Amino acid sequence: VPKGFQTILTNLLRTWPRLILLVTLTGIPRPVDARSSFTARFADAVAGPGLEQTTRLIFDYFPGDGEAIIGMQGTVVGGMRFADITSVRGQAQLRETGFHIDFSENAIGSHLADTVAVRLLTPAQSLTLELSMTTNVEPSTNVDTPQRAAHRATVTLAIVAPLNVDLEIEPARLYPGESVELLLVADHSSEERGIDSVAVEWPEGVLPVGDPVVSGSGTDRIIEVRQSVRVNRDVSGSLLVEVSASGSGLRASPIAVPALVIAAVPNFEFEAPEDGVRRGETVRLHMYWRNESGVAIATRSLSASAAAGFVQARLVERGGTGGVDLEADEEKGSIEVGVEREGDLAPGEVVAVELEMTPLAPGPFTFTGRFQPADRTMPVPLAISLVKVVAPESELRLAKSLAR
Incomplete structure (x- = not known):
């Protein structure tokens, strides 16, 4: 071997163990811990303090290679409790000082x-939430696989003063059974922050009909909302409308709203002879509008009508005061009775009308009572009474004899 090459070979053999060690330490990939992570933020600020509010907590989950996210734990700093929580993706449960999403x-x-919806009674200052995510070591639904807390973070929910908005509703008095258009006027002229919109949630017993008509915008100082509603017949007392404004980072800032008062209406009753009403025979019927409430009812008029089925109608007698009108269409068989009744209908007071008419045909016919309050231009429907008309006795006897 040449002398120079021998020296190179000797040096190479001396360094070979270190080359092997270097390859061992750096040339072979080592397993690294998968790093699952998440981001979280509250989508909206909430109004407070001391107000029940709902906000959205937005999560983005980023599972590491070979891992699956199986849980999220949230703890409120300071020990405050949430009122409710729901998750689009997982099963959310409230805990003593926070929540768990499975x-x-x-x-x-x-x-x-x-997206996690969180409902809470807002505290006096901003709320801090500590979050901890749990993972499995492989993307599996098997809960028996090893679990660990993979990532922690904190988010803060801002508590800001509610938007300053004055609101009025017209009319503030509603009548059971009526259909009416309500006008809500939201005035935020004393609020420097901007308002984008106003949302209304109607109480049970008041059914919105159609879409609201909104005029004004956040740049205006007054926003008007017109909404047609139908009031159920069985509501009474007073009803609260929930109204909120959105804008300046607040999604639903509550607005104080005057209560809607459900006013009393008369009861409408209809009496027919006990032996029945027969086709072609003149019958005497009685109508009553009775105030069974404990308060006076401001009244403009009372009325009742039948769409068809009767001829030769005439008024017999009426109790109480005020004029009575009868409109009858002999061709259609319709009847309309109107009672002018300006003033208060006192508690216990009854207005009665006696009417004679002749039924045209057998079958059930309806009489609908109405009442026009002093503060309305249209009458409010009351009860509907059913009149059952049967064939004359002679026809019934003939039918029985033919059936034998």
Whole structure:
């Protein structure tokens, strides 16, 4: 071997163990811990303090390679409790000082977003939430696989003063059974912050009909909302309308609203002879409008009508005061009775009308009572009474004899 080459070979053999060690330390990949993570933020500020509010907590989950996210734990700093919580993706449960969201039945193995609705009574200052995510070591729904807390973070919910808005509703008095258009006027001229919109939630017993008509915007100082509603017949007392404004980072800032008063209406009753009403025979019927409430009812008029089925109608007698009108269409068989009744209908007072008429045909016919309050231009429907008309006795006897 040449002398120079021998020296190179000797040096190479001396360094070979170090080359092997270097390859061992750096040339072979080592397993690294998968790092699942998440981001979280509150989508909206809430109004407070001392107000029940709902906000959205937005999560973005980023599972690491070979991991699956199976849970999220939230703890409120200071020990405050949430009122309710729901998750689009997982099963949410309230805890003593926070919540837990369980994804174990459908573990998250790839990037996913989740929206969590949180309802709470707002505290006096901003709220801090400590979050901790739990993972499995593999994307599996098997809850027996090893679990660990993979990532922690904190988010803060801002508590800001509610928007300063004055609101009025017209009319503030409603009548059971009526259909009426309500006008809500929201005045925020004393509020420097901007308002984008006004939302209304109607109480049970008041059914909105159609879409609201909104005029004005956040740049105006007054926003008007017109909404047609139908009031159920069985409501009474007073009803609260929930109204909120959105804008300046607040999604639903509550607005104080005057209560809607449900006013008393007369009861409408209809009496027919006990031996029945027969086709072609003149019959005497009685109508009553009775105030069975404990307060006076401001009245403009009372009325009742039948759409068809009767001829030769005439007024017999009426109790009480005020004029009575009868409109009858002999061709259609319709009847309209109107009682002018300006003033208060006192508690216990009854207005009665006696009417004679002749039924045209057998069958059930309806009489609908109405009442026009002093503060309305249209009458309010009352009860509907049913009149059952049968065939004459002679026809009934003939039918029985033919059936034998």
